[in-house]
Amino acid sequence: MDRSWVHASRITDVYENGVEEFLQSAQRNATLVNGKYYCPCNCLNVRRQSIELIREHLLCDGFLKSYRTWTWHGEVVNLSSIPQSQESNVYHEDRMEDMIDDIGEDNFKSAQVYDSLKDDSEKSLYPGCTRFMRLSAILKLFNIKARNGWTDRSFTELLELLHEMLPEGNMLLTRQEILCPMGMEYQKIHACPNDCILYRKQFETLTKCPRCGVSRFKVKDDDVDEDNMKKGPPAKVLWYLPIIPRFKRLFANVNDAKNLIWHANGRKSDGLS
Template sequence: MEDMIDDIGEDNFKSAQVYDSLKDDSEKSLYPGCTRCTRLSAILKLFNIKARNGWTDRSFSELLELLHEMLPEGNMLSTRHYEAKKILCPMGMEYQKIHVCPNDCILYRKEFETLTKCSRCGVSRFKVKDDDVDEDNMKKGPPAKVKSEGLLRHAADSPQWKKIDTHYPQFGSDPRNLRLGLATDGMNPYGPNQLGNDIGVYLTPLIEDLGLLWDEGVKVFDAYGNDNFNLRALLFCTINDFSAYGNLSSYSVKGHYACPICEENTSYHQLKHGRKTCYIGHRKFLRRNHPYRRLKKAFHGYQEDKISPPPLNEEEVYERVCQVNVTFGKILKKPIMKNIWKKNSIFFQLPYWAKLDVKHCIDVMHVEKNVCDSIIGTLLNIKGKTKDDVNSRKDLVEMGLRLELQPQAYGKRTYLPPACHTLSKVEKKSFCACLYEMKVP
């Protein structure tokens, strides 16, 4: 700890007072007579445990209070998370706060740093009391050697990884360079107001940092090799659910052409009674001799002879978005766009992004959860969750499918003939008991 403080040096701190404070904490015993821990080393170890186990700030404060009471009198341990964090801030754990327009128009940085209200929608930068509101503002690294054996066990087995090594051999030659995955799940700074298309406003600082990590890199100490090296990083892909997929990729994942692979060739059917869009024709992605292609009754009454469309390559995707201009923010009236590509994604500012084949990946957890919820809701006939309701049966009749399941009216009551998946009350209890007793990791 002392060697680290000496290596940092007094000149590297903004003021001598910060250096003296850090130096003093590194020499001060945790409590009188303690020879094992200093105030700084104890706080640093506790913060490491907090980070590894994902403790909340509140639980960490409660732990500090308990430890403070258990240690001998006169101990120097902080009792609050905020106080402990202030001790470590001079060591580089500080963060920068950036103001943002509540309507997601701009970030108050660079040319907008000195503004007091948004240059696009006019909303004040600061929170004000109701009686002070201006009327104008009331307008709203893989392992060194990976044996693939034809299987995808690691991201290094993917064609995209190998393509990066081919196009950028200097980057791929050093296994210490990073290939990052970006997850945006839960990124919603204004609560009920979803970011949607305006997420690019909040990603601007990240894109700038990623650009720096790619173009110049940063000096990093390699503890294993005991030397310094220039670390570079590349954004390998994003990982998110399907709605975030649309916000990040700039493709409209709603409506009749919701499939980013098929685009205008998406096979859809508008349900008359359920008033939803269903997507059929998935069998065209199977191999030509797959037995499911010949089945009729189990699907929508037809054999499938179509073949899957070729996916867009990286150049074709960029051609579709490079000319799309969009103004961020929720207040300004935006023209109704018929283009299924909504914007030029901010990720294309990265020099390598246009060359990546697979830019966005679907989070498997979300897919598994949604499918599981639908299956269980249908099997147990949970109201509001089941996919087998009166409108679903009427739509089957409309499409000429499973006519034996047609709903039957008896006065004011409607009877739904049992389907092959319909469970009795005893079977439902047995099914729930099976789920209750299931043991999983």
């Protein structure tokens, strides 16, 4: 399909005809969710809109010129033919709505949690922001935290600072609770600050690590009373995600499930391995 119309003036017939051809192609090939498609105007393919609203956006605001490979609208891409420098631009959005739809409402702890996350995935980070939604923003920040080993305290301080720096009325959370109710079961297990043991099974009732002798709980410099130590918060906590719920999440999406079992069902076997 000819795409030169994208750079034409929006008041010309060339541009208007190009928009109509694009919309027809999207309706034939793109995935329809709740009667909506991703909008490639200033919405940056983050928000889903009706065809009528997409047409209005494209005619009034223009087409996203950096969106050259129409993957969100049914175009199949051969990644092996794309230069490595361009691959990162092909799949650049989180598609949080699809992820939540794949998990399904029944798999969340409550309908309220599902509705809250659904709302956060569609809510702009701040008034006028079209690139980041509330949920995608906090998840991107949390990924940086995890990769760099930030403490919870330092991450919370960063969230509070960013909340103050962003425009007034921004929706950025100043705590990490949004990550907790994703429907995933989890267990909090106390751990030795030096990573010697987990306080479970035979170590569950101990107050000090049997290997290094460090207290299980946070201790003040002037606190020598062991009973007071037990009342304090744990020095280190491991968040454990049980394997069965994790497998359920991995196989929630049909396409992801096919990729996960490819080595067993799709790979050609020569009988040598």
